[in-house]
Amino acid sequence: MNISLGSIPSQLTGKMVTPDDRLYPRLRSTYTTVGSPAAIVLPESADDVAAALRFATEAGLKVAVRSGGHGLSGNGTNDGGLVIDLRALNRIEIIDRGSGLVRVEAGARWAHVAEALTPHGLAISSGDHGNVGVGGIATGGGIGWLVRQYGLTVDHVRAVEVVLPNGVVVHADAETEPDLLWVMRGAGAGAGIAIAFEIKAMELSNIGYAQLMAPVDPAGRTLRRWADAIAQAPRELSTAVLLSSRGSTATAFITAVVASDEPSVIREALRPLLGITDVTMRQAQIVPYTELVPWLHLHDNTGQMPTDTTNGLFTGLNSESARALVNVASGPHPAFLQLRSLGGATQDPAPSSMAYSHRHQDILAVASTFPPNGRSTLDAAWKPVTPHVDGAYINFESSQDEAAFTRAYPGATGSRVINLWQRYDPERVLRPKALRRT
Known part of the structure; x- marks a missing residue:
């Protein structure tokens, strides 16, 4: 659909980018998805956002909302619709x-x-x-x-x-x-x-930061030891594990962050990780928190990282689930695999206190494939894991269909979410297309 300048509300004059604008190539896409929207609006206030919504409704345009553009689902852009890009609202x-x-x-x-x-x-x-x-x-x-x-x-x-x-x-x-x-x-x-x-x-202000690596056995004993270590570790310690494989041999690259700048606290927090198995400490230091999310990360999102991603939450790891996770990264249909430690403060709120209700789980596993591999490769790699999954996190799911909704918002939580979506958005203006019937 082409949008004429005459149809743009006066309030949005100078804030609307159309395909003939030189800024359009920088704004059309997200990190994972190339889009071709009819226009992108860059609101500078709540009233501008409201005007953009009214314009989209009157023009019959589907709406995509974007804050940063890293969203794995690609819902931050569309084809032929209106993108409401919030980058100017950044105070x-x-x-x-x-x-x-x-x-x-x-x-x-x-x-x-x-x-x-x-x-x-x-x-x-x-x-x-x-x-x-x-x-x-x-x-x-x-x-x-x-x-x-x-x-x-x-x-x-x-x-x-x-x-x-x-x-x-x-x-x-x-x-x-x-x-x-x-x-x-x-x-x-x-x-x-x-x-x-x-x-x-x-x-x-400052945090403890360490990088470790350890060999991963096919039976998953290394992953189980990591899970046990995290369960015993103080809350100050959070970890992310990347599994890299060469054939059937996998290695765990562990990033450990300690929410303290006290050397004694950092050493004590890292201690459980050192007993996993043949762990090598690559580096450990105290750095500002800004080092983890630095300005160097800032970039345009142009669809440069197409991916299919799914995830699952776990309550501990047993021999079967650990083995299945190792096979995601090193099996016949390998996928990129990350593990995140939860537990600690994530389990403090009551499950019913908000729409994110997953409060007893202590591990998140995220699997991704990249071109030329696609969703079929990801599904084949992930299928043996599904019997062990105990919920999912909506932000790490690229296929946001009804099945993904049910995993992310199970039972009474999902029913309440649907009821409230219906109350606040009865015309389903903002609901992702795959969930319009939900």
């Missing part, structure tokens, strides 16, 4: 240093947030890349480098400023619009467009 404000309460707009990137908060001795556990946008994580979950000490990003969201699909701007907190706050913390994409969050940050 970060310290509301109350004493309590750690900060206001972060949805279009900020996590590199911006870390840079702004570090001088104040504050941090928010976020994604693992500085170019990731705040809005997607702070409405979907937020499993970051400090997750076992801090919990998920959504666990510390105290209020959200939301533009509803009908254009009404709402401040949702525990006293006003508690249902909207509930759904925005874990399933916000189908309810409204978050434009800003009030988040309680933690006291932190």
